[in-house]
Amino acid sequence: xxxxxxxxxxxxxxxxxxxxxxxxxxxxxxxxxxxxxxxxxxxxxxxxxxxxxxxxxxxxxxxxxxxxxxxxxxxxxxxxxxxxxxxxxxxxxxxxxxxxxxxxxxxxxxxxxxxxxxxxxxxxxxxxxxxxxxxxxxxxxxxxxxxxxxxxxxxxxxxxxxxxxxxxxxxxxxxxxxxxxxxxxxxxxxxxxxxxxxxxxxxxxxxxxxx
Numbered sequence: 474x475x476x477x478x479x480x481x482x483x484x485x486x487x488x489x490x491x492x493x494x495x496x497x498x499x500x501x502x503x504x505x506x507x508x509x510x511x512x513x514x515x516x517x518x519x520x521x522x523x524x525x526x527x528x529x530x531x532x533x534x535x536x537x538x539x540x541x542x543x544x545x546x547x548x549x550x551x552x553x554x555x556x557x558x559x560x561x562x563x564x565x566x567x568x569x570x571x572x573x574x575x576x577x578x579x580x581x582x583x584x585x586x587x588x589x590x591x592x593x594x595x596x597x598x599x600x601x602x603x604x605x606x607x608x609x610x611x612x613x614x615x616x617x618x619x620x621x622x623x624x625x626x627x628x629x630x631x632x633x634x635x636x637x638x639x640x641x642x643x644x645x646x647x648x649x650x651x652x653x654x655x656x657x658x659x660x661x662x663x664x665x666x667x668x669x670x671x672x673x674x675x676x677x678x679x680x681x682x683x684x
Contacts, residue, residue, distance in 0.1 A: 477666060495629045531584065555581050557583060
């Protein structure tokens, strides 16, 4: 660790503000096709928990659905520091109890190719099915009913996006009150100092949760 990185670590440790407990990382299929992409990802998984987070959600936006299985295989081969669960578009609207437990309990959750719009649409279809079957009254539907049907329902504290100031189709419902951090550093060049800058930026902010 160089002197500059060490100074960032010290600032983080001495900072009065709480670090983000739940970090979300938005990356693209193209990011993962660059040399060293998974080395960077392994490092980020480690940094996340080392610097105060309890949970990490990784969202991979995918244009070519034929690569999803390959990406999932690469994630499964990672030496992750905590338990990881991976979900794909096939899991939207799933009523598998074991999958439901895993998505909420795993410290690392990976969403490969499942966009926020599709996830929300699947939740609405599931609610409509329950109403049609008489299991739920329309007037009883609230935010919790929607959240319970999302693949990864928990709301991140901090969302980090590398390379550009746009989120793509990511966690529309969950990230509404999240703090967003954009960096022009490309994924292949993302370093510990870039992650620490994001955490320090979060610690400097006064969260308003939409107020």
